[in-house]
Amino acid sequence: MRFREHLVCVRSAYTDPSLSETRLELSRRTIVPSLRNQDVPFRLCLRIDSADPLLTERVELFRQLDVPIQYDLHPNKTCTLWSRIDDDDAVADNYLQQVQFWSSRGKTYVGFDRGLVSNNGKLFKAKIPGNMFASAVSHDPDWHIFTQNHRALQKLRMRNAALIHDESAWIWVRHSTTKSKCLSRYLGEETTFPGDRYSGVELL
Numbered sequence: 001m002r003f004r005e006h007l008v009c010v011r012s013a014y015t016d017p018s019l020s021e022t023r024l025e026l027s028r029r030t031i032v033p034s035l036r037n038q039d040v041p042f043r044l045c046l047r048i049d050s051a052d053p054l055l056t057e058r059v060e061l062f063r064q065l066d067v068p069i070q071y072d073l074h075p076n077k078t079c080t081l082w083s084r085i086d087d088d089d090a091v092a093d094n095y096l097q098q099v100q101f102w103s104s105r106g107k108t109y110v111g112f113d114r115g116l117v118s119n120n121g122k123l124f125k126a127k128i129p130g131n132m133f134a135s136a137v138s139h140d141p142d143w144h145i146f147t148q149n150h151r152a153l154q155k156l157r158m159r160n161a162a163l164i165h166d167e168s169a170w171i172w173v174r175h176s177t178t179k180s181k182c183l184s185r186y187l188g189e190e191t192t193f194p195g196d197r198y199s200g201v202e203l204l
Contacts, residue, residue, distance in 0.1 A: 003081035003103055003137045006042040006096065008035065009073065012058055012087040013049035020054045022175075026088040026204075028061060030173055033200030034085075035065050037093040040100050042083075043068045083135040090171040091133070092197040098169065099135045102162035109161040110135040115170040117187055118203045125167060125188035133170045168194045175204055 010031060014020035046062050046069055048055060081103045085091060102110045115130045116123055193203060
């Protein structure tokens with residue numbers, strides 16, 4: 001199954017003023033520069049909330065990427081490569097290039113077996129596969145990806161999958177507005193920020 005279009009889906013929907021402001025600033029430092037650095041074509045699916053007090057500012061920020069944008073998920077007539085990235089995380093400059101490379105070779109699931117975790121001003125190697133950085137090829141939106149259904153994603157990885165070994169392809173950013181049970185279990189050894197792969201990205 002070969003894809004015709006790459007749709008990168010980012011959920012950035014908030015109604016609480018304080019949370020909206022915090023996440024907007026995080027997006028400005030992480031996902032927006034990350035996507036700006038990609039050198040392959042893609043369409044952005046920005047999932048927003050009409051009641052967001054900073055809706056105008058949020059939309060304007062993502063429009064700076066100068067890529068086609070849609071605001072809802074719907075089945076496509078053509079086969080689509082769907083990728084999910086959170087609005088407060090970061091990906092390396094060649095992240096989408098790697099995803100498209102393997103998808104163009106017939107893989108219907110593309111993931112990364114390791115990555116990095118930013119927590120309390122420090123950076124660690126991740127001890128878990130990045131289910132929050134998964135991609136799949138299909139006609140319909142793959143809800144397993146968007147809901148991080150770990151059991152379903154595990155089944156996808158058992159089929160026609162490419163699991164890329166790249167320890168710094170993504171950064172899972174933890175901060176005051178996120179809660180993770182047993183976070184310490186996910187943290188490997190402390191490491192340094194690979195700034196040469198993350199142009200313009202600023203971690204807290």
